[in-house]
Amino acid sequence: MAILITGGSGFIGLELSRILLEKGHQVVLFDISSPEKGKEGGATYVKGNISDWAEVLNVVRDWKVEHVFHLAAMLSAQCEVNPWAAVQVNGLGTYHILEASRLFGVKKVIFTSSMGAYGIVPQGVVNDETIQRPPIMYGVTKVFGELLGLYYHRRFGIDFRGVRFPQLVGPGIKSEGYGQYTPRMIESALREIPFEAWVTKETSIPIMYIKDAIRCLLELFEAEEGRIKTRVYCVGQIFPSPKAGALLEEIKKHVKDVLITFKPDPKAMDVLHSIPQKLDDQNARAEWDWTICYGLKEMVDDFIKEFNL
Numbered sequence: 037m038a039i040l041i042t043g044g045s046g047f048i049g050l051e052l053s054r055i056l057l058e059k060g061h062q063v064v065l066f067d068i069s070s071p072e073k074g075k076e077g078g079a080t081y082v083k084g085n086i087s088d089w090a091e092v093l094n095v096v097r098d099w100k101v102e103h104v105f106h107l108a109a110m111l112s113a114q115c116e117v118n119p120w121a122a123v124q125v126n127g128l129g130t131y132h133i134l135e136a137s138r139l140f141g142v143k144k145v146i147f148t149s150s151m152g153a154y155g156i157v158p159q160g161v162v163n164d165e166t167i168q169r170p171p172i173m174y175g176v177t178k179v180f181g182e183l184l185g186l187y188y189h190r191r192f193g194i195d196f197r198g199v200r201f202p203q204l205v206g207p208g209i210k211s212e213g214y215g216q217y218t219p220r221m222i223e224s225a226l227r228e229i230p231f232e233a234w235v236t237k238e239t240s241i242p243i244m245y246i247k248d249a250i251r252c253l254l255e256l257f258e259a260e261e262g263r264i265k266t267r268v269y270c271v272g273q274i275f276p277s278p279k280a281g282a283l284l285e286e287i288k289k290h291v292k293d294v295l296i297t298f299k300p301d302p303k304a305m306d307v308l309h310s311i312p313q314k315l316d317d318q319n320a321r322a323e324w325d326w327t328i329c330y331g332l333k334e335m336v337d338d339f340i341k342e343f344n345l
Contacts (some may be wrong), residue, residue, distance in 0.1 A: 038062040040101040042086055042133065043108030044079070045071040047208045051250050052105060053079045064099045064326050066092075067108070086129035096136040103144040105253060106133050106181075109272040111213035112152060112174040112307060126177030134188045134196075146257050147185050147198035149268060153178040155161055156310050163316035171310050182268045189267065197256050198268035202315060205335060206246025207343040214304045215241050221283060222336065225291040226343050234301035237281030241308055242273035242315055246329035247338065252326060259324035271326060272317035278332045286336045 041049045046063025054077055063079040065071065070081055080099075084091035086108040095101070108129055117123035130147070138146055143313045152175040154162050162199055164168035168179045203215035207223065211311075216235045218241075224231030244252075252271050278286075280298065288294055320326035330338065 037102040038064045038080075038099045039103045039105065039130055040064045040066055040095065040099065041105045041107060042066045042129075043106075045081070047206060048204070048246065048250060048253075049105070049107050050075050050077075051246070052107075052253060053077065055250065059275050064101070066095050076179055080192075082145045086132060087124040089132050092129075092132040093109055093139070094135050096140050096142065099195070101140065101142055103146075103257070104133055104137060104142055105257070106130065107147045107148050109148070110174070110179075112172060113214050113304075115174040115177070116172060116303075116307070122177055126143060126174070127180050128245060130181040130184060134194065136185060137194050138192045139186060142194065144195040144197070144257065145185065145188075146253055147181055147196065147268070148253070149178045149182050149198050149200045151200055151202050151270075151311050151315055152173070153182065154312050157312055160313035161316060162270060162312040162314070164268065164270055164319050172307060186267060193265075193331065197264060199252060199256060199271045199320075200269065200315065201249060201252075201271060202242030202244050202273040204246055204249050205243050205339070206249075207339055214307045215243075217280065218237075218243055218283060218341075220272045221245065221280070221296055222287055222339050223343065225287045225294045225296060226292070226340060228291075229294070230281060230295040230297070233280060233296060233298050234304045235280050235298065235308065236300045236305075237284070237298055239300075239308060240277040240279045240313070241311060242277050243335075244271070244273055244314065244328065245335040245338065246328050248328050255324060255326060258319075263323050265323055266319040269320040269323075269326075270315040270317050272328055273318050274328065274331055274335065275314070275333050277313060283336075286332055290336065332334070
């Protein structure tokens with residue numbers, strides 16, 4: 037019996053896989069592109085497209101999948117460039133995973149949603165009961181995935197659990213998104229190459245360090261089912277959300293000659309202004325003892341340490 041990680045060749049999938057393997061699980065990585073050579077460790081890589089129904093069915097059936105971490109998705113910028121593909125990958129892909137789970141008896145599906153599932157809220161703070169009205173296709177597909185998963189839980193008994201992540205920050209993240217200026221700033225400084233951030237120095241969005249995010253997924257996965265009531269959770273952020281200028285100053289503590297400038301892109305700024313400023317994670321804290329460990333300083337310190345390994 038295996039654990040399937042969709043989008044498993046990405047940074048989060050590979051690190052999650054490494055920890056699951058250490059815990060004694062059999063892991064299958066399902067992705068359209070293969071992991072970098074040697075990065076899969078003891079996991080099995082299966083090439084496949086989440087939007088192809090037959091390929092999803094085959095991997096779940098052939099590997100007798102017991103649990104799924106569904107990470108495969110197009111991010112915000114990609115979805116706006118090609119919203120039609122976003123429907124296929126983010127929307128239909130989630131349906132494929134849930135329906136294959138129903139047909140082949142998968143016990144648990146862990147779903148990664150996003151703060152992008154909300155849209156503009158007057159008070160700037162959202163919780164698990166806040167109405168979701170996302171203005172971009174990425175958010176629309178995430179709301180669809182959340183609601184479909186909850187339906188499959190109610191109708192078919194699949195143990196569906198999800199988290200609404202803020203922007204994730206970590207070394208080696210290559211996916212494109214409007215919030216990716218944060219890791220790009222740090223990596224560019226460490227590589228000593230110029231980087232023009234598409235935001236202002238005053239821009240701030242909710243962020244979380246990648247190690248907190250991976251631990252979050254594992255803790256939700258391992259939480260006793262009897263404690264899981266809300267099912268899809270906001271999981272907070274580094275608070276207060278650091279401004280891009282404050283991040284630059286933190287980077288300068290480690291790198292002398294930083295080649296970072298700011299030139300806000302109107303489209304990117306419109307999208308970033310449409311997301312909440314604070315994610316209230318009280319349900320996650322109460323139901324499965326979730327808490328964040330990394331603040332801004334700790335995040336930058338560890339990012340640099342991992343980057344230099």
